[in-house]
Structure formats: structure tokens, C-alpha cells
Amino acid sequence: MVSDSLSINSQGHLAVSGADTVSLAAKYGTPLMVYSEDGVRRNCRKFVSSIQDNYDGNGLALYASKAFSCLEMYRICDSEQMGVDVVSGGEIHTALKAGFPAEKILFHGNNKTPAELGLALDAGVGRYVVDNFPEMELLDRLAGEKGVRARVLLRITPGIDAHTHDFIKTGLIDSKFGFTLETGEALDAVRRVLKKANLDFVGVHCHIGSQIFDIDPFEHAALVMLGFIRKIKDELGFEPAELNLGGGFGVKYLDDDDPEDFTEYMRRVAAVVKEKCAEEGLRVPFILIEPGRSIVGAECVTLYTVGGVKRIPGVRTYVSIDGGMADNPRYILYQAAYQITCANKANEPRDTYVTLAGKCCESGDLIQENAPLQRVEPGDIVAVMTTGAYNYSMASNYNRIPRPAVLMVSGGKERLIIRRETNDDLLRLDI
Numbered sequence: 001m002v003s004d005s006l007s008i009n010s011q012g013h014l015a016v017s018g019a020d021t022v023s024l025a026a027k028y029g030t031p032l033m034v035y036s037e038d039g040v041r042r043n044c045r046k047f048v049s050s051i052q053d054n055y056d057g058n059g060l061a062l063y064a065s066k067a068f069s070c071l072e073m074y075r076i077c078d079s080e081q082m083g084v085d086v087v088s089g090g091e092i093h094t095a096l097k098a099g100f101p102a103e104k105i106l107f108h109g110n111n112k113t114p115a116e117l118g119l120a121l122d123a124g125v126g127r128y129v130v131d132n133f134p135e136m137e138l139l140d141r142l143a144g145e146k147g148v149r150a151r152v153l154l155r156i157t158p159g160i161d162a163h164t165h166d167f168i169k170t171g172l173i174d175s176k177f178g179f180t181l182e183t184g185e186a187l188d189a190v191r192r193v194l195k196k197a198n199l200d201f202v203g204v205h206c207h208i209g210s211q212i213f214d215i216d217p218f219e220h221a222a223l224v225m226l227g228f229i230r231k232i233k234d235e236l237g238f239e240p241a242e243l244n245l246g247g248g249f250g251v252k253y254l255d256d257d258d259p260e261d262f263t264e265y266m267r268r269v270a271a272v273v274k275e276k277c278a279e280e281g282l283r284v285p286f287i288l289i290e291p292g293r294s295i296v297g298a299e300c301v302t303l304y305t306v307g308g309v310k311r312i313p314g315v316r317t318y319v320s321i322d323g324g325m326a327d328n329p330r331y332i333l334y335q336a337a338y339q340i341t342c343a344n345k346a347n348e349p350r351d352t353y354v355t356l357a358g359k360c361c362e363s364g365d366l367i368q369e370n371a372p373l374q375r376v377e378p379g380d381i382v383a384v385m386t387t388g389a390y391n392y393s394m395a396s397n398y399n400r401i402p403r404p405a406v407l408m409v410s411g412g413k414e415r416l417i418i419r420r421e422t423n424d425d426l427l428r429l430d431i
């Protein structure tokens with residue numbers, strides 16, 4: 001199975017943290033997203049304890065909440081001693097409404113609006129990752145007007161491609177994010193931020209990609225960033241105290257996927273950082289990391305009810321479900337791989353190959369093609385696994401389809417954390 005939270009129970013049904021998904025589908029309807037709270041918390045603890053164990057607790061793990069944002073996720077992160085990374089006024093608002101401490105919020109984004117920055121400054125958000133020069137000016141001015149100070153990290157584009165096995169050190173300067181290291185823009189940005197009256201420059205940030213399985217690119221990024229810190233120290237006589245290494249840790253979508261354990265990540269990165277700091281005569285920095293997908297991705301399944309099954313001999317079999325790109329746009333966006341199973345026939349062999357089709361009026365609305373599945377018929381429950389990250393948070397109301405309900409399960413017991421959208425909810429903004 002793609003997650004330890006999943007099992008097959010004595011009735012041959014798929015279970016999430018001990019809760020029978022077929023019963024949950026009957027009770028709450030479909031489409032339905034079922035998260036393992038136990039799994040989410042286990043992942044949070046892995047990150048938090050790996051910083052304790054390998055880095056003397058001298059760091060903070062921030063959940064990148066764009067992966068899945070709702071009140072309950074911020075509450076869980078707070079209770080697990082995590083910080084959160086937010087990328088919009090909407091995420092800040094949700095975090096604050098959940099009672100999340102503002103000082104443990106870090107604000108990202110390449111075009112934060114004056115209204116969003118104003119909201120953050122009023123709330124006392126703890127860290128801003130400044131992405132570009134106009135934003136630096138804007139944040140400095142707004143902080144000045146409000147009579148507050150903003151703690152700033154600068155987003156650096158270090159030119160590392162984590163998706164190739166050989167790290168390509170050049171050619172990656174074509175990014176909408178951050179200050180480019182290679183061109184000298186990054187050092188210029190530090191020079192400028194140090195002169196800002198209302199900004200406290202505390203560190204540098206990089207984020208090298210997503211769904212990364214190897215640890216080598218992260219070690220490499222840490223070395224490049226420490227090299228930059230050394231350069232800042234040498235040229236500007238200032239040593240930033242914080243190093244933010246971003247997120248991007250991979251999860252299992254398919255059985256063959258083999259991401260390294262997160263605890264191993266921190267063990268190796270901490271070792272490299274300590275060694276490099278000793279070599280370069282730098283203080284060991286406070287480390288921030290921003291895991292998103294790896295906290296929630298593998299800890300959710302989406303349940304759908306099978307409607308039509310269309311067999312086109314010699315071509316393919318379409319299995320239509322009562323959801324699709326509206327609740328999970330990742331396949332239509334980037335042909336993302338998913339494992340699927342029939343929740344009420346979980347013990348039967350997956351010996352047919354099907355195209356799982358969504359219900360939107362869009363030929364491309366598919367969830368998976370040529371995917372192994374048990375023999376299914378109308379009324380069966382199909383589970384798509386590893387839908388915890390970038391599914392609900394990317395969901396839309398295309399075709400005026402209401403968004404699914406979301407459950408959290410702990411120790412076999414479920415609770416509703418987001419109710420199902422109704423047809424009337426769809427009218428709430430219409431005038």
C-alpha cells in the first residue's frame with residue numbers, strides 16, 4: 001500500500017486508519033475525501049523530531065499549507081509544534097481563524113498584494129520571504145506606515161534542477177520566483193534589504209522543486225546556500241542566521257515509488273550543514289523546512305461511486321465516476337500518476353486495465369488511464385489513493401459541481417472537517 005494508514009479489513013474493504021471506507025461512503029456520500037489524522041500527525045512528528053534528533057532542535061518545520069488548507073489542518077499543525085507556510089491572504093485568514101500563532105507563520109509568494117501584506121503585518125506574521133525588488137520596497141513602506149518591523153528572508157534561485165540526476169547548475173535561472181544567484185542579483189538584493197529601515201533581514205530561502213525522492217539535491221542546495229551565506233559575510237560583513245531549505249520531499253503515488261524517509265533527509269542535511277559551517281567558519285544557522293505534500297499527500301484517499309462502464313473492444317474501457325477534474329485536476333494538469341482500487345473489492349485481483357473518467361463535460365477529464373483495477377460495475381466504490389496534497393486545495397466548481405466532503409480518521413473513528421458543498425452554496429456569491 002502507498003501509506004501505512006491503509007489496510008484491507010476482514011470484509012475485504014479498504015480501510016483508512018481502521019475506518020471502513022465503504023461504510024464511510026455509504027454514510028457521507030461520494031465523492032468523499034478521507035484523511036488519516038494519525039498519518040498526518042505521524043508525518044508532522046517525523047519532521048519535528050528529526051530536527052530535534054539531528055540538529056539540536058535548532059530549526060522549525062513549517063507545513064506548506066497550499067497542499068491542503070482548512071481550519072483543522074492549521075489546528076493540527078499548531079498542536080504538533082509546526083509552523084506554517086502560507087501563500088495568500090486567504091491562507092493567512094484561515095490560519096488566524098484557526099487560532100494559529102501569527103509568529104509561526106511564514107509568508108511566501110511572488111506577487112503578494114498590498115492588501116495581503118497589510119493583513120499579514122496587522123496580524124504580526126513572523127516571517128516574510130521576499131521574492132523581488134518591488135515587493136521589498138512595498139513591504140518596507142507598509143511596515144513603516146504601520147510602525148512595525150518585518151522579519152525577512154530572501155528567496156534565492158540557486159540554479160539546481162532536482163528533477164535530473166545530475167544537478168544542472170546553469171540554465172535554471174528562468175524562474176518567476178526569487179533572486180538569481182548566478183547573475184549577482186541575489187547579492188544585490190541582500191545589499192538593498194540591509195539598508196531598509198523597517199525590514200530585519202534574517203536569512204535566505206530556496207525551494208528546489210517538488211516530489212523529489214533523492215536527498216542529494218537537498219544536500220547540494222544546502223551547500224550552495226551556505227556558499228552564498230559565506231559570500232554575504234565576506235562582502236557585506238553580515239551573517240544571516242536563518243537558512244530555509246524549502247520543501248519538495250516526495251511521497252508514494254505508486255507502489256514502485258521509493259522516496260527516502262524524511263528522518264534520513266534531516267540526518268544527512270544536518271551533517272552536511274554542520275560540516276560546511278565548520279569549514280567556512282560560519283555559525284550553524286537556524287534551519288527552516290517547508291514540507292507540504294509529504295505531510296498530507298499519502299494520507300488521503302478519494303472515494304467515488306462508479307456510474308457508467310463503457311467497453312470499447314480493442315480500444316479501452318472507461319469507468320465513469322461521480323467526481324473528476326473538479327475535485328482532482330492533477331491528471332488533466334500534468335498527467336499525475338495515481339494508484340486506484342475498488343474499495344469494496346479490495347482483496348480481488350486488479351486484473352483489468354481501465355480509464356477512470358470524471359463527470360465533467362471535457363474529454364480530458366480523466367483521473368487515470370490504463371490503470372489496473374478490479375472488475376467493477378455501477379455502484380462499486382473506487383478509491384484513488386494519495387490525494388491528500390494539491391487535490392482539495394486545487395478543486396474548482398467547474399460544471400457547477402459542489403466540492404466533496406472531507407473527513408479525518410483517527411483510531412478507526414471519523415469526523416467531518418469540511419462539509420460537502422451544496423447546490424445552494426454554489427449560489428452564495430451570485431447577485
Ligand SMILES: *Cc1c(COP(=O)(O)O)cnc(C)c1O
Pocket residue numbers: 064066067085108207209210211246247248249290291292293294389
Ligand atoms: C510548494 C512549496 C512548498 C511545498 O512543496 P511540497 O512539494 O508540497 O513539499 C514549499 N515551499 C515553497 C516555497 C513552495 O512553493
